[in-house]
Amino acid sequence: MARSADAFHDSLLNTSQPRYMQLAKTLVAEIADGKYAVGDLLPTEQELCTQFGISRFTAREALKKLVQSGLVTRQPGVGTKVVSSKATSAYSQNMAGISDLYQYATDTTLVIEKQEIIALTEAQSALVEGTAGETWLHLQGKRFVADNPLPICVTEIWIHPAFRSIRGVLGEQHEAIHSNIEQQFGETIATVDQQIDAISLTRAHATQLQARAGSPCLKIVRKYRNRKGELIEVAVSTHAADRYSYHSVFNREWRVEA
Amino acid sequence: MARSADAFHDSLLNTSQPRYMQLAKTLVAEIADGKYAVGDLLPTEQELCTQFGISRFTAREALKKLVQSGLVTRQPGVGTKVVSSKATSAYSQNMAGISDLYQYATDTTLVIEKQEIIALTEAQSALVEGTAGETWLHLQGKRFVADNPLPICVTEIWIHPAFRSIRGVLGEQHEAIHSNIEQQFGETIATVDQQIDAISLTRAHATQLQARAGSPCLKIVRKYRNRKGELIEVAVSTHAADRYSYHSVFNREWRVEA
DNA sequence: AAGTGGTCTAGACCACAGG
DNA sequence: CTGTGGTCTAGACCACTTC
Numbered sequence: 001m002a003r004s005a006d007a008f009h010d011s012l013l014n015t016s017q018p019r020y021m022q023l024a025k026t027l028v029a030e031i032a033d034g035k036y037a038v039g040d041l042l043p044t045e046q047e048l049c050t051q052f053g054i055s056r057f058t059a060r061e062a063l064k065k066l067v068q069s070g071l072v073t074r075q076p077g078v079g080t081k082v083v084s085s086k087a088t089s090a091y092s093q094n095m096a097g098i099s100d101l102y103q104y105a106t107d108t109t110l111v112i113e114k115q116e117i118i119a120l121t122e123a124q125s126a127l128v129e130g131t132a133g134e135t136w137l138h139l140q141g142k143r144f145v146a147d148n149p150l151p152i153c154v155t156e157i158w159i160h161p162a163f164r165s166i167r168g169v170l171g172e173q174h175e176a177i178h179s180n181i182e183q184q185f186g187e188t189i190a191t192v193d194q195q196i197d198a199i200s201l202t203r204a205h206a207t208q209l210q211a212r213a214g215s216p217c218l219k220i221v222r223k224y225r226n227r228k229g230e231l232i233e234v235a236v237s238t239h240a241a242d243r244y245s246y247h248s249v250f251n252r253e254w255r256v257e258a
Numbered sequence: 259m260a261r262s263a264d265a266f267h268d269s270l271l272n273t274s275q276p277r278y279m280q281l282a283k284t285l286v287a288e289i290a291d292g293k294y295a296v297g298d299l300l301p302t303e304q305e306l307c308t309q310f311g312i313s314r315f316t317a318r319e320a321l322k323k324l325v326q327s328g329l330v331t332r333q334p335g336v337g338t339k340v341v342s343s344k345a346t347s348a349y350s351q352n353m354a355g356i357s358d359l360y361q362y363a364t365d366t367t368l369v370i371e372k373q374e375i376i377a378l379t380e381a382q383s384a385l386v387e388g389t390a391g392e393t394w395l396h397l398q399g400k401r402f403v404a405d406n407p408l409p410i411c412v413t414e415i416w417i418h419p420a421f422r423s424i425r426g427v428l429g430e431q432h433e434a435i436h437s438n439i440e441q442q443f444g445e446t447i448a449t450v451d452q453q454i455d456a457i458s459l460t461r462a463h464a465t466q467l468q469a470r471a472g473s474p475c476l477k478i479v480r481k482y483r484n485r486k487g488e489l490i491e492v493a494v495s496t497h498a499a500d501r502y503s504y505h506s507v508f509n510r511e512w513r514v515e516a
Numbered sequence: 517a518a519g520t521g522g523t524c525t526a527g528a529c530c531a532c533a534g535g
Numbered sequence: 536c537t538g539t540g541g542t543c544t545a546g547a548c549c550a551c552t553t554c
Contacts, residue, residue: 018522018523018524019523019524020523020524044538044539044540045539045540046538046539054524054525055524055525055526055527056525056526056527057523057524057525057526058523058524058525060540060541061523061524063540073448074539074540074541075532075533075539075540076530076531076532076533076539076540076541077531077532077533077534077538077539077540078532078533078534078539078540079538079539079540080539080540101508190331191328191331191507191508192507192508193328193342193505193506193507193508194505194506194507194508195503195504195505196454196476196503196504196505197476197499197503197504198456198457198474198475198476198497198499199456199474199499200473200474214472215458216456216457216458216474216475217456217474218454218455218456218476225331225341227331227333228331228333228336228339229330229331229339229341239456241455241456241457241474245453245454245455246453246454246455247451247452247453247454248451248452248506276541276542276543277542277543278542278543302519302520302521303520303521304519304520312543312544313543313544313545313546314544314545314546315542315543315544315545316542316543316544318521318522319542319543321521332520332521332522333520333521333551333552334520334521334522334549334550334551334552335519335520335521335550335551335552335553336520336521336551336552336553337519337520337521338520338521
């Protein structure tokens with residue numbers, strides 16, 4: 001314990017990050033290293049306070065991060081129990097956070113077939129929270145997985161006028177479009193909200209997917225926002241039902257409300 | 259502002275919930291009512307403190323809830339901006355964690371119409387990760403929302419033999435079945451994994467939902483597990499596409515990254 | 517310069533689980 | 536009973552945005 005506390009205090013020189021985040025990383029590393037095994041109890045809040053010379057608030061903020069990562073569960077009167085030793089469950093289409101969206105983009109291939117700057121129609125302006133007539137960049141393509149020649153979905157993307165000069169988004173993409181925006185413009189995606197619906201395949205989409213018109217499909221709309229809440233990109237994906245399935249895992253939070 | 263603050267103080271008599279949660283619900287309601295429109299700034303933390311007579315800690319905890327719900331974004335030097343009013347025609351469920359599953363169960367009504375103990379078929383044993391012949395409790399029902407007489411989904415539930423003696427799960431349910439299991443048996447649900455697919459409505463389901471057979475629908479399979487990873491309950495819900503929409507928000511800071 | 521949210525401290529009381 | 540985590544207060548300093 002003394003060793004990790006020393007390492008922690010050394011890291012306090014790094015002012016780039018808040019203390020609770022540094023403590024969270026320290027604990028994550030210790031769990032990954034096996035210092036605390038699955039089923040073990042982490043030090044209590046009080047112990048963390050004295051060991052690391054921090055207030056209870058800071059210790060709790062750090063422990064919150066572990067709970068949100070699904071590494072530990074907490075219970076009044078019991079303590080903080082380790083339930084998993086790895087922060088991220090690398091594989092499988094597991095949507096637990098933004099990072100999984102990046103992973104998804106590298107695991108699959110998006111082929112952009114059309115790229116044009118368009119003036120928003122009324123309907124489109126409602127979707128992208130803009131005003132009709134604004135000139136957004138509109139992309140259209142299909143997403144493929146591994147060897148399968150059949151696309152898993154057709155994707156339409158709208159990009160805010162400020163980023164419509166984005167380069168290199170025609171043809172095969174092996175990383176996310178929003179990742180491109182982040183790199184080329186220094187913009188950061190802070191939140192993504194998505195909505196999933198079941199709809200009938202339109203004739204046009206059916207042709208592109210080589211599926212039967214009217215068959216069920218998953219329509220996923222993802223809106224990418226910066227930390228100001230401004231809409232940077234909207235992606236609408238229409239998935240052939242038998243080629244795609246959405247999966248996610250939730251871990252118990254610190255609080256249960258009735 | 260005086261009215262909402264008064265209503266808030268009245269609700270303080272309700273000790274069933276912490277203050278920050280009550281404040282969060284108050285703000286969510288005010289956003290839904292249009293008191294704050296999309297693009298507006300919410301009161302600052304300082305204003306909330308004085309208006310509601312709470313400390314900054316409590317105000318911040320409440321605002322965190324709104325951020326997690328994707329309703330607002332926050333920025334130092336600027337304020338708390340509304341980015342969504344959560345107003346949709348069809349019932350839209352927001353899933354950010356397990357607690358939202360409890361909330362969903364209390365916001366809607368599940369009517370269980372059939373309850374029987376069955377021996378697993380081969381197909382069922384694969385679904386519930388048991389062996390054929392095991393005797394699980396099988397429930398069947400429909401879920402309703404508010405005044406709408408049309409159900410939003412039909413639900414089938416399988417419960418592990420250890421908990422098949424569960425009581426009070428026939429008729430109208432206003433809390434989650436897994437919540438019942440937790441209370442009656444002291445078992446704790448630690449993780450939930452769910453899978454979402456689009457399928458065609460079978461004739462039987464179409465009749466129950468009073469919808470058209472063959473129309474698209476969302477099929478959601480949720481598996482509830484305890485801390486040991488053992489499967490406690492499996493719920494399969496088939497949603498009429500035009501009555502239900504799945505929504506979730508990812509925030510950048512949800513994960514601890516090394 | 518003024519005000520915002522982000523971080524942090526040092527206290528406090530509570531419900532709950534365990535011996 | 537003691538100790539746990541959950542909630543809450545009243546302060547404080549900071550980086551940042553906006554004027």
